[in-house]
Amino acid sequence: MLVNSKYKDYTDTELINTFLQTGDNSFVGLLYERYGHLVLGLCIKYLKNKDEAQDAVIQIFTSLLKDLTRHKIQFFKSWLYVYSKNFCLMELRKRQSTLKKELELKDNVHLIMDFSTPEHLQEKENQITLMEKALEALNLEQKKCIELFYLKNKSYNEIIELTGYSNNEVKSHIQNGKRNLKLKMEALVNERPAT
Numbered sequence: 001m002l003v004n005s006k007y008k009d010y011t012d013t014e015l016i017n018t019f020l021q022t023g024d025n026s027f028v029g030l031l032y033e034r035y036g037h038l039v040l041g042l043c044i045k046y047l048k049n050k051d052e053a054q055d056a057v058i059q060i061f062t063s064l065l066k067d068l069t070r071h072k073i074q075f076f077k078s079w080l081y082v083y084s085k086n087f088c089l090m091e092l093r094k095r096q097s098t099l100k101k102e103l104e105l106k107d108n109v110h111l112i113m114d115f116s117t118p119e120h121l122q123e124k125e126n127q128i129t130l131m132e133k134a135l136e137a138l139n140l141e142q143k144k145c146i147e148l149f150y151l152k153n154k155s156y157n158e159i160i161e162l163t164g165y166s167n168n169e170v171k172s173h174i175q176n177g178k179r180n181l182k183l184k185m186e187a188l189v190n191e192r193p194a195t
Contacts, residue, residue: 012076016068025065032061035077039084046088051157055167060087134184141165142177149174 007015007030019027039060043053060083073079135143144163148154154162159170 013073016073016076020069028061028064028068031064031076031080035080036061039080042081042084043088046085047091052091056084056087056091060084063087130185130188131181133188134181137184138177138180141169141173142180145170145173146177146181 007018007027010018010030012031012034015027015030019025036057040053040057043056043060044050047053047056064083067083071079135146138146141163145159145165148159148162149156156167156170159165160167163170165173
């Protein structure tokens with residue numbers, strides 16, 4: 001049903017109650033019209049990226065469809081502020097943990113790159129060759145995402161644009177690719193004859 005213009009004068013509480021009674025998402029749409037720009041401002045402040053902030057706003061208002069049925073809300077505007085802030089903090093926590101893992105991987109790469117003696121340079125060459133071989137053994141999607149993310153330093157959004165994969169597919173290909181790369185490198189090391 002299209003929301004009648006009379007509902008535009010409803011209070012937040014009336015809109016929420018009408019949504020709960022009818023199950024009609026367009027009442028949450030009216031709340032979005034009222035507060036979407038405020039939530040976007042908050043998300044930009046925390047996430048420091050307009051595209052990610054816009055995605056976050058959509059996720060927040062989509063989550064509301066479920067969460068409005070679970071919570072008894074008295075002051076929607078201030079509740080929405082805290083709800084949105086918590087969402088952003090969770091995103092930042094996820095980002096931090098991803099960054100930590102990336103840094104661990106980059107630290108390991110750094111150890112490989114720090115070698116200076118001829119034997120160590122040879123070992124570095126071997127490691128790089130090993131990684132290239134392991135990379136070739138990944139499936140096409142994982143290989144493409146790993147190369148773009150780690151070797152070409154592309155962001156998730158850039159990878160989505162370049163490949164046409166969804167956000168979840170990119171995350172999944174990078175996660176699975178990283179795990180498979182490690183396993184394939186270990187398998188190749190075990191195959192190498194001892195010198």
